[in-house]
Amino acid sequence: FSELREHGKTKATQTLLQELQKILQTMHLHVNFVRAAAPTGSAAFNIRFNASTIHRLIHWLNPRFFRELKQNDKSLARFQAFMQGTQLVILDEISMVGRQFMGKIDSRLRQAKAGRNPLDRDLGGISCVCVGDTGQCEAISDQQLYDGRTHPNTIDEPSAAKVIFSNKGLGIYSSFDKVVILTTCHRLQTIENPTNDKDRAFNDRADQFLQILHKIRDLNLSFDDYFWLCKRKKSRLNPDERMLFEDAPVIMDLRRISTTNPENNCDFYNKLVLRSHARKHHLPVISFDAVHEGTTQEDGLEIDERHFNDLPANLEVCYDARVILIANLAVEHGLMNGTQGKIKGIVYGPGCHPNHPDPLCCLPKYLIIDFPQYAGPCFWPDIDTHPERRTWVPLLPISIDDAGQQSISRTQ
Incomplete structure (x- = not known):
């Protein structure tokens, strides 16, 4: 896990996968011994190394509905064949994986290795490395993995399936016993030995920006921080600065409809x-x-x-x-x-x-x-x-x- 964003988690994951592939070649093991996945397609693509979405990895084809693969079902046979040589799974952007999601991953991986490993082994006996910053994007409609509170069982749940998966996910998260924390920022670095006022001003802004990112992560943003960020609003930029962002995509909320503007x-x-x-x-x-x-x-x-x-x-x-x-x-x-x-x-x-x-x-x-x-x-x-x-x-x-x-x- 990383303490803060911009610490190069993706680069560390890519380096890990690269070294693992070298080891697999030396030991004449199949490349699918290690598989990487992430909750979204963009995150999976950034990892490279044939990474996929988690849904695709565990053959959860319809994200809206989860069902156990039935015995003697062709889909189960295909999934077991797909995961036959896999013994290590790397999951990126783990903050977006909630307790229920992790419980479903555990359930599906147990089925993948049902013929080889006992069903009572976590994740089917497959080793797992989770990468991410738990202070980033939260899981949608799910409890965070580190949330130890009892699952809020609501009236509209016709079965206890959500509670079961949620408790499974919490148990899996609690079973991880090793944590590596990245503490050095690699994506936004200051200029070493600045020689002029421009470089020193850049270093000051970079340090302040990183501090604000840390505050945002901890939900501790102040008014001063907010107004400092507002200096980069479109309305505050001069024409030359606006031209630099002419081709940049604009992120907008489709759900917000304004009649006045x-x-x-x-x-x-x-x-x-x-x-x-x-x-x-x-x-x-x-x-x-x-x-x-x-x-x-x-x-x-x-x-x-x-x-x-x-x-x-x-x-x-x-x-x-x-x-x-x-x-x-x-x-x-x-x-x-x-x-x-x-x-x-x-x-x-x-x-x-x-x-x-x-x-x-x-x-x-x-x-x-x-x-x-x-x-x-x-x-x-x-x-x-x-x-x-x-x-x-x-x-x-x-x-x-x-x-x-x-x-x-x-x-x-």
Whole structure:
């Protein structure tokens, strides 16, 4: 565990995995002897070394529902074969793993090794290394691992499953007996032997910033600290400083809708930036509606996108506009929630175009997105003459059923 963020936990994890792989090669052991995972796709990708999400590692395919894999079930056989050679698991960003989550990891790993190790062995007898800062992002809808209080059993729980998993998770966390604490900050370092006022001023700001990070971690932020951070608000920056952040992504809360300041709404801001980009480069903005089944097109467009897992009724795109993934597509290849890219093509099928009278023909066949982080198979045959297409990925429309009306679906 690390005392504070910026201490290089990810680098330490990568170095550990690199050294372990050397040992495995020397001992002629399979590379899957060690597996690494994290709660999110972005965190898993940052680890490298074929790391995956924890859900994928333990074959928990639907995060909303957890069930034990049944004996004589093909899914259990596949999972046991997948984990057959694994004896060490490294879990990163452990602050996002709560007691119930850890209990489910324990339950699934026991099943993975049921044929080899006794079922009463924690984590199925697999060694586990947890990496993270427990003062960072907390587990969602779960108790923190270090929370020793009794699980709050509520009236709406039809079974004791949550209590059981929560107690299991607490027991697993309590069984860890070795802790390594990183105390030196590596990501933000001061300038050694500063020779001028500019360097000394930087060191002062860096020290103060690290101190404030520590206070935020401990929920001990003062008004003075807050106002010091506010010096870097967009409204306080001069034009040259703003230009430095022109291409930086803006983090906004989709749930907050302002009627008095619409520029603070995510959709409004995205359209504003898209049109600014189009005007600057003299490009058209293409708009297309989602296609609905089980209802009329007009009625379908009126249904809130939250009914379709946030799949929008209308989408506007423009060449070279920036996009960001909001779901994991292929973590092992660098396509996960948070990955950024740029639109390089809008491809329609034969006879289809944005103004076609048939709504299905108004929808592009696929969008071509350039994801610089993409490291999977190439989709284009002319890679030798166009090497820039190596990271181009086609994204096809998807269909999602209405959460309330299973007979209605939206394709976008």
